[in-house]
Structures are given as structure tokens and as C-alpha cells.
Amino acid sequence: MDFTGGPMPGPPGGPIVANLTPDQEEGIGAWSEDEFVTALSSGVRPDTVPINPDIMPLKLTKVMSDTERRAIYRYLR
Numbered sequence: 001m002d003f004t005g006g007p008m009p010g011p012p013g014g015p016i017v018a019n020l021t022p023d024q025e026e027g028i029g030a031w032s033e034d035e036f037v038t039a040l041s042s043g044v045r046p047d048t049v050p051i052n053p054d055i056m057p058l059k060l061t062k063v064m065s066d067t068e069r070r071a072i073y074r075y076l077r
Helices: 033-042 066-077
Strands: none
Touching: 033 066
16 A cells, blocks of 8 residues: 555545645645644644545544554654
């Protein structure tokens, strides 16, 4: 898995998955660790765009501890 995003596997016309790489332009590279943690807990990206709960497992990330969310950020970085 390369976390670069793109069309979700399955039937054509499905949702586009976000790029979770450290890329500054296309990924989450411009996000601070605090912004990432807030996005996973609130369901809203730093640019105020809501995160699609059909693609991102927000029910799970919202109940994680900040330590767990920070670990995900550090893994992706």
C-alpha cells in the first residue's frame, strides 16, 4: 500500500481516496501533527473541508486517544 490515494477499488465512479503521503502539494505533508490529530478527532480537515465518513473510518479515529492519532501521523510521515 502506498497511501497515494486515487479511485477507490470497486465499480467505476466510486469515491476518490485522499493522498496520505508526506507530499506537500497533494498529500498531508503541509499538515502539522496537531492539525492531523484534530482532523481525525473532529472529522474536518485543516482547510475546513469535512472528511467523508464513507471513506475514512471516523467512527474509529474519533474514539482513539491523541497518542494513537499521533502515532498514525508519525507512521505516515
